[in-house]
Amino acid sequence: MPKGRHKPTDPQEIARRRLEREATETEITRLRQQGAVVSLDRARRIVSAFRRSAFHKLRETKTITASQAAAAERLCSDWAIWKGLDGRAAPSLEAHTRSTRSTPELVTDRMLKAGNRVAKALGKVGPVDRDLLAALVASAIEDDRPAPWRDVVRRMTGVTQTVRQSQMIVSALGNLARAYGGV
Numbered sequence: 001m002p003k004g005r006h007k008p009t010d011p012q013e014i015a016r017r018r019l020e021r022e023a024t025e026t027e028i029t030r031l032r033q034q035g036a037v038v039s040l041d042r043a044r045r046i047v048s049a050f051r052r053s054a055f056h057k058l059r060e061t062k063t064i065t066a067s068q069a070a071a072a073e074r075l076c077s078d079w080a081i082w083k084g085l086d087g088r089a090a091p092s093l094e095a096h097t098r099s100t101r102s103t104p105e106l107v108t109d110r111m112l113k114a115g116n117r118v119a120k121a122l123g124k125v126g127p128v129d130r131d132l133l134a135a136l137v138a139s140a141i142e143d144d145r146p147a148p149w150r151d152v153v154r155r156m157t158g159v160t161q162t163v164r165q166s167q168m169i170v171s172a173l174g175n176l177a178r179a180y181g182g183v
Contacts, residue, residue: 035148053140054149054169063166068173071180075121079137081114124179129172132156136169 008014024045031038031049039047055072058064064072080086084107122130135156139146153165 054136058169064170064173067177071177072173074180076137076141078114078117080141082111082118083142084111085141121179125175129175132172133176
């Protein structure tokens with residue numbers, strides 16, 4: 001026996017569903033205008049929405065090489081581990097506490113090692129590249145609502161032309177890839 005679509009006959013229910021659909025469509029439009037990738041289910045409900053980092057955008061457009069993309073992914077991964085934002089709570093035999101605010105935070109050996117890897121990699125690139133990469137990764141990983149990557153580049157370097165902004169990131173990633181040992 002086929003299932004019915006269960007369309008409402010109550011005018012209030014029809015109006016409520018229409019308003020719900022309109023609100024969802026407005027939200028989808030707003031998110032896409034802000035540069036987010038919006039995934040929808042078959043009923044056009046939002047399943048997920050996220051803003052791709054500059055590294056993903058440049059990789060999709062083939063502006064950066066595979067080694068530059070790998071270096072960016074490695075830096076992002078190490079940064080997330082370092083800040084404890086990778087979603088995993090790895091058990092550690094030795095845990096340290098640091099008190100940067102009023103409450104101590106748990107810092108694992110894994111986080112310390114990742115922080116050392118980030119510092120070592122960023123220490124091998126120039127100061128402008130280091131600041132630019134750190135700002136881009138921090139925005140992508142740490143911020144709840146990351147700023148558009150072009151705004152981050154503009155703030156860190158003062159470059160306003162879009163082509164030059166991409167070139168700044170490509171150059172920084174080239175230096176990072178060399179720092180990681182892959183050219």
